[in-house]
Amino acid sequence: MKKRLFTPGPTPIPETVMLKMAEPIIHHRNPEFNEILTRVNKNLKVLFQTEQPVLTLTASGTGGVESTFVSLFSPGDTIIAANGGKFGERWVKMPKAFGMNVVEIKVEWGKAPTAEQVLAALKANPAAKAVYLVHSETSTGAATDVKTLAKLIRENSNALVCVDGITAVGAHEMRFDEWGIDVCVTGSQKGLMIPPGLAFVALSQRAVAAMESSKMPRFYFDLKKALKSYQDNDTPWTPAVSLVIGVDAALQQIVQEGMENVWARHQRLANAIRAGVTGAGLKLFSEFPSYAVTPVWVPEGVEWKKFNKTLKGKYGITIAGGQDEYKDRIFRISHLGYYDELDMITMIGALELTLKECGHSFELGAGVKALLQSLASR
Numbered sequence: 001m002k003k004r005l006f007t008p009g010p011t012p013i014p015e016t017v018m019l020k021m022a023e024p025i026i027h028h029r030n031p032e033f034n035e036i037l038t039r040v041n042k043n044l045k046v047l048f049q050t051e052q053p054v055l056t057l058t059a060s061g062t063g064g065v066e067s068t069f070v071s072l073f074s075p076g077d078t079i080i081a082a083n084g085g086k087f088g089e090r091w092v093k094m095p096k097a098f099g100m101n102v103v104e105i106k107v108e109w110g111k112a113p114t115a116e117q118v119l120a121a122l123k124a125n126p127a128a129k130a131v132y133l134v135h136s137e138t139s140t141g142a143a144t145d146v147k148t149l150a151k152l153i154r155e156n157s158n159a160l161v162c163v164d165g166i167t168a169v170g171a172h173e174m175r176f177d178e179w180g181i182d183v184c185v186t187g188s189q190k191g192l193m194i195p196p197g198l199a200f201v202a203l204s205q206r207a208v209a210a211m212e213s214s215k216m217p218r219f220y221f222d223l224k225k226a227l228k229s230y231q232d233n234d235t236p237w238t239p240a241v242s243l244v245i246g247v248d249a250a251l252q253q254i255v256q257e258g259m260e261n262v263w264a265r266h267q268r269l270a271n272a273i274r275a276g277v278t279g280a281g282l283k284l285f286s287e288f289p290s291y292a293v294t295p296v297w298v299p300e301g302v303e304w305k306k307f308n309k310t311l312k313g314k315y316g317i318t319i320a321g322g323q324d325e326y327k328d329r330i331f332r333i334s335h336l337g338y339y340d341e342l343d344m345i346t347m348i349g350a351l352e353l354t355l356k357e358c359g360h361s362f363e364l365g366a367g368v369k370a371l372l373q374s375l376a377s378r
C-alpha cells in the first residue's frame with residue numbers, strides 16, 4: 001500500500017529533494033556550504049517577494065516566531081494578537097511568557113479578524129508595538145486578508161505588522177515589501193516541502209531597527225546574531241545542514257515554477273478539493289478558506305474514528321483531525337506544497353469510498369465528478 005500524506009505539515013517531499021538530503025553530510029564552515037546558503041538566501045527573497053533579509057533558523061516554526069518576540073521587544077511592551085484558532089492562541093500565550101502585555105482580538109473559529117476589530121484594538125492601544133496576524137490559520141482553514149490589514153495598521157499606527165505565514169507562504173500571495181509587512185515567519189515542513197526543523201524569518205528595516213532597543217533576555221534565538229552572520233551567508237550556530245541542502249533543492253523548484261504559478265496552483269487545487277468535498281454531500285467549515293488546507297464537517301451519522309481508521313488503514317491516506325472543541329467534528333485535508341491535480345482525484349476518490357463504508361448516503365462518484373469539472377472549467 002502506498003502511503004499518502006494530506007496533512008498541513010509535515011507535507012510530502014519531492015523525490016529530488018529527498019535524494020539531495022540523503023547525500024553524505026558536509027561541514028557547514030566550508031565554501032561548499034556557503035555557496036548553498038548563498039543560493040538559499042537569494043531564493044528566499046523570491047519566496048517572500050522581498051529585498052530584505054530572510055533569516056534561516058534551526059527550529060520549528062514556533063521557534064521562528066519566538067525569535068521575533070525575544071529579539072524585537074522588551075518585557076512590558078504591549079502587542080496586539082488576533083486569535084482565531086490554535087496558532088493565534090499560541091501567539092497570545094507566548095509573549096505573556098516573556099512578560100509582555102497582550103491585547104487579544106478574539107475571532108470566532110473559521111472566521112478572520114476584520115478591519116474594524118484591528119482598528120478598534122489600535123485605537124484603544126496606541127502604544128502597541130506590533131500586531132500579530134496568522135495569514136492561514138491551519139486549525140480552522142481560515143485565511144486573513146493580510147494585505148488589507150497591513151495597510152490599515154501602517155496608516156493608523158507605528159505598530160510593526162507581524163505575520164505568521166507558516167502555512168501561507170508558498171500557498172497564498174505574499175508580497176512582503178509591497179504590502180509593508182515587517183515580520184513574516186514560515187517553517188520548512190509546510191509550503192517548503194522538506195522535513196520539519198527549519199524556520200525562516202523575513203525582517204523589514206523597521207523590524208531590524210526595533211532589535212536595537214530590545215531588552216529581552218535571549219541567546220540562541222537572538223536575531224541580531226543571526227543577521228550579523230547572514231551578511232556573510234553564514235549562521236551563528238551549527239545549522240541543520242541536511243535540511244538546508246533540502247530547502248536549497250526545494251526553493252530551486254519553487255523559483256523555477258514561478259511564485260505566481262505556485263500561488264495559482266494552490267488556489268486551483270483548493271477549489272478542486274472543495275468542489276469534490278461538497279459534491280460528495282459534505283459541508284465546508286471555514287468562511288474564508290485558505291488555499292493550504294480545507295476543513296470539512298464530519299457528516300451526520302459518520303463516526304470520525306472509524307472514518308479516519310478506514311482512510312488510513314485501507315487507503316494509506318493520512319489527513320488531520322479537528323482540534324479542541326472541533327475534535328471528532330471536523331477533519332482537514334491539506335493541499336499545501338508538493339501536490340498536483342491527480343493527487344486531488346486520489347484524495348476525493350478515497351474519501352468517497354471511505355464515506356460509503358461509513359454509511360454516508362450520497363451518489364458514489366459525485367465528488368470526483370465535481371472535482372473533475374472544477375479542474376476542467378478553468
Ligand SMILES: *Cc1c(COP(=O)(O)O)cnc(C)c1O
Nearest residue numbers: 060061062087136138166167187
Ligand atoms: C504549523 C504551524 C505553526 C507551528 O509550527 P511548528 O513548526 O509546529 O512549530 C504555527 N503557525 C501555523 C499557522 C502553522 O500552521
